[in-house]
Amino acid sequence: MVRVLTISADVRELAGGRDVFEVEAETVAGLISRLEAQFPGLGHLIEEKMALAIDGEIFQDAPGERLRPECEVVLIPRIAGG
Amino acid sequence: MSGVDYLSPASVSEVIHALKTDGVRLMAGGTDLLVQMRGGRAKPALIVDLKRIPGMTGIEEQDGAFVIGAAASGASIGEHPGLARAWPGLVEAVRLIGSSQVQSRASLGGNLCNASPAADSVPALIAAGAQCLIAGPNGQREAPVETIQAGPGRTTLAREEIILAFRLPRREKRSADAYLRLIPRTEMDIAVVGAGVNVRLDEAGHCIAARVSVGAAAPTALLVEAAGAALVGTDFGPAALARLEAAVAEACRPISDKRGTAQYRTQVASVLARRAALRARDRAAA
Amino acid sequence: MSDPSGSNGGYRVIGSRPVRPDGVDKVTGRAQFGADFHLPGLLTGRIKRSPHAHARIVRIDTAAAERLAGVKAIVTAADFDLEAAGEIEAGESASAIRDVAANCLARAKALYQGHAVAAVAATSPEIAAEAIDLIAVTYEVLPHVIDVDEAMAPGAPVLHDDMFTRGVSPRPGTASNVAQRHVMSRGDAAGMLAAADIVVEGRYTTAAVHQGYIEPHACVASWGADGQSLIWSSSQGQFLVRAMTARILNIPLSDLKVIPAEIGGGFGGKTTVYLEPVALALSRKCGRPVKIVMSREEVFLASGPTSGSSIDIRLAARRDGTITAAEMTLRYQAGAFPGSPVHLGCMTAFACYDVEHLSLIGYDVVSNRPKVAAYRAPGAPMAAFAVESAIDDLARQLSMDPIDLRIRNAVRDGAKTVYGASVRSCALVETLEAIKSHPHYSAPLNPGQARGVAAGFWFNIGGESSAAVHIDEDGGATVVSSNPDIGGSRAAMAMMAAETLGLPIERVRCTVADTASIGFSGSTGGSRVTFATGMAVTEAAQKVVADLRRRAAQIWECDVADVAWRDGVATCLDPAKTVKPLSIAALAARSAKTGGPIAAEVALNAQGAAAGYGVHVCDVEVDPETGRTSIVRYTAAQDVGRAIHPAYVEGQLQGGAAQGVGWALNEEYVYSPEGLLQNAGFLDYRMPVASDLPMIDTVLVETKPNPRHPYGAKGVGEVSIVPPLGAVSNALSQIVGRRMTALPLSPVRVLAALGKI
């Protein structure tokens, strides 16, 4: 079971105000498709506009990344610079 | 700027004749004119370059009194040893105009006739008691610098008049001037407020003559007679300096704009006038 | 490749200070920047801009202009392909392409003074200018709003009647200027604040400031009869320019080649497009190449500054100086379209400090000003100004040394940031101690002087990069990089390749390729080039080394494992073989016989970018009678991982400090009551000049190289602008005797704070 958190207003809006989820997934791609199924549009939003902090490390684009069981994933806005 | 003609005459009479044309603008250094053209604020039909007219860019000394060509560059003024010794205040005011690059071209005539209330050289010229030599269709005349500016961008010169040169009074012993301005940076800004002071002392160091002029604190640079009078007969003691500051503050009629507030300009004008008076006094006593 | 883990890494090239390979062109005037290109038949493009801060565009009448001899094309927003919807990765944050297109040429409304409304291409600059005057635009002038707090107030003029604040539930029914509300929190900040020993609070404001690059935006666009087009432009990312321009004009990417000119400064401001789609649309209409160059006034009016901000902060702390909680509300201007970096302000505000309870609320607010663009660590400097000021207030209340207080609360490896990342390979404490032990920190101060300290953080990113390494027939190497060289990055790329290949630096040249000559790459920005593109360059060089060892083994007929590679030479370890070592030059000379040309290209998505931390200390002096502030001394220390080219890393610290000092003291957008910009030029937009600054001493902290980069590199370009706002203000506030809360700290404000006016 993966513990998913978010600090993003966009995610909260698509997920009916929730910012903590428990999702069964082994890879990031799996996690995104489960979230899309549960909250339509959320998966697309994560793909397009979000980055993920997986056990503390930031991945801006990492669909193939494997997820440790009981790991923590934080959905955050993409980071860009000047 | 399509349709702009350029003329670089070699004689004053040619200039005066050209001044009859519609949309004519005179140019010495061009450091204000070209900026206004670039910003679309000036669309001249004819530009008359004054720099090839004999005498317009020279600096002479006639029996102790300096005559500076209206188109003489700030750099040439700054490099003239005699002028720097006699009029340190005027020279430092001119040298503060713009960058090293602008100094190679900016002129006293341009600075005065652009008629910005914040022009750096004008308070120093006024404090020095400088006279403008003005040529027109019916001959030449002289006028004190403080009568030339009429308001932001406007002068009292007739349409076909041109300033040829500035004549500074003969320099007496124990006399000196100083100019100070307030800008947020250390260079390159237009003066938020400026002050020029010219003093003469007796042997004991008392002030026997003083002229105080303030820039960027009114529609034109101001000659503040009361401030000068506050110094005369004193040894620049605190009471005299307080009267000087009060007189300056009283004379200021500044605006608030992107560079400073009216209140700030009035307050700092009197501070700069006091500091310039002390610096002029120290130079005169040296 | 020699052992990378030695003290200075034991490297031959990394850490040295070679002359940059592109240097001669830049000191002889041969380097070609955006406006330096010329083509036969080139037309001049000019843009018609709105004189109003907020107006409905009723009609654009181009008939008279079209009749003017020499006018070849006129375009408006109608010439853009408005179906080009969807998202695109941009430098600052993914922004809808619709807004980018509407910012290049306004649609229904002109949303700020200077907003582009139409554009013309003509055979000379004079004719183009005349044509602009002949285009008659009918406006219905609307009420405007400039200030962020006013824009949020009920009843403020609304820019977009289809904008309903996102991130608020239930979703508001009426349109407003608040595009989005961000909330980032952990623990119970409110509760901790209520029960705290000490609470420090303040309201801080900063003005909009511009990146101030000396090169105005410029491009040349040329539409081909077969639909294949060329663009030369100065930008921070030729691939981004291609993607946005192709999307706005609805053409396939492969039909548009963007050639990167040298870039005359960007600092994040050239990570979007203003001119390229307009120039190409003009060229498409008349089949002639079109050059558009912005005037300095246009750069200020119509290209993105960073946000002005209004920030409330409350800190809770224990008597021993431990900060237990903080609440912050950040309100950032986004300009005419949504997309301020307020969320990045929230994420970075407390990234230097291990504060358990945090509540960070950010508002992205539009107003009638140019759309903001990224500016060096976008969003972070304003937030840090509030945090570092509040921490200094706390230090004063506890009469604690400001650095000791920061060391006590500084993050260490393993700490969790509010945005979910764990801190790793972080040398913030070492950087704080580097300043504390620096002679500057204990040097005596004259009367009327004071010393201020502040820290700063930036994420630094990785992302997609491509690079190629080719070995020339004589054994030299060419590095083909995909990132415009904004601050000496060609030198860093060449150095990493030289170190990996074992070649002397002079034998490695580096070019920046156009979009048809190298794989896709993200822009130059986010302090990512030395990290991400450097990683691609190093991996390409490693593939070349592996190939060279294979070729040596083939020549010596031995096992590849018996081929050693060191300092550019292959030696055979097989005792049975008596063969001479083979240099790169020797192997290159026989490349035809060992498989053909020697080259490798690597494309990757670089992971593992390590954050950067900076600590600055600055001494200021104030003239008590005029309120004028001067910078007397300045020292900047920064956690840089490992400096590839130390001189250019020092340059990033010095440049960021100088921009930060300008931001703190004199830079601001000044608006008239009519919403018109009063200082659209370098005369009254006061950036620091040479005589304003002392020498800026730097300390490169290299105690924690980034293990996720072959040479330990961390991003260094953006952190350096984060601390100066706080450092200058913390010094000034001591002299004035009151906390200064509004930037810029102009002479007028300082004299008022001194109680003199």
Add this chain to the structure above:
Amino acid sequence: MSRTVVNAVVNGEAVTFLGGGGQSLLDALRDELRLTGTKEGCGTGDCGACSVIVDGRLVCACLMLAPEAEGRRIETIEGLAENGRLHPLQQQFLEQAALQCGFCTPGLLMAAKALLDHTPDPTESQVRYWLAGNICRCTGYDKVIRAVLDAAAQLRQAEKRS
């Protein structure tokens, strides 16, 4: 648009070009003579990126009309290196990383040359005030000032030897 023929000497070579009444010397150098090393940063004399030397005087080319160049000797960045050998200022700027983007570099080099031509041994403060008209947004000026001071020392050394 009346365009006058202008004869001048640019980097030691006689040139002739058409200079419209309203056209600046900067426009003429860049568009008529294709000398694009001199840059336009502002067009109003506030940034110094267009600095050139006219008859020994440092000026902003954007604040000078093209026809004013008649009969004058103009030095631009393209003429600073003599037959391929870099001037000590150019060499020091490279060796000390005194440039990052390089856009202000031509103007800074010409301004520094003009300074050293008449003040061979300037103090740091003199260099900073002389270069105040050349805005650089990348470097924070530190390495620029050091490069100018070192080039001055190098030139004084060479002067002593010759």
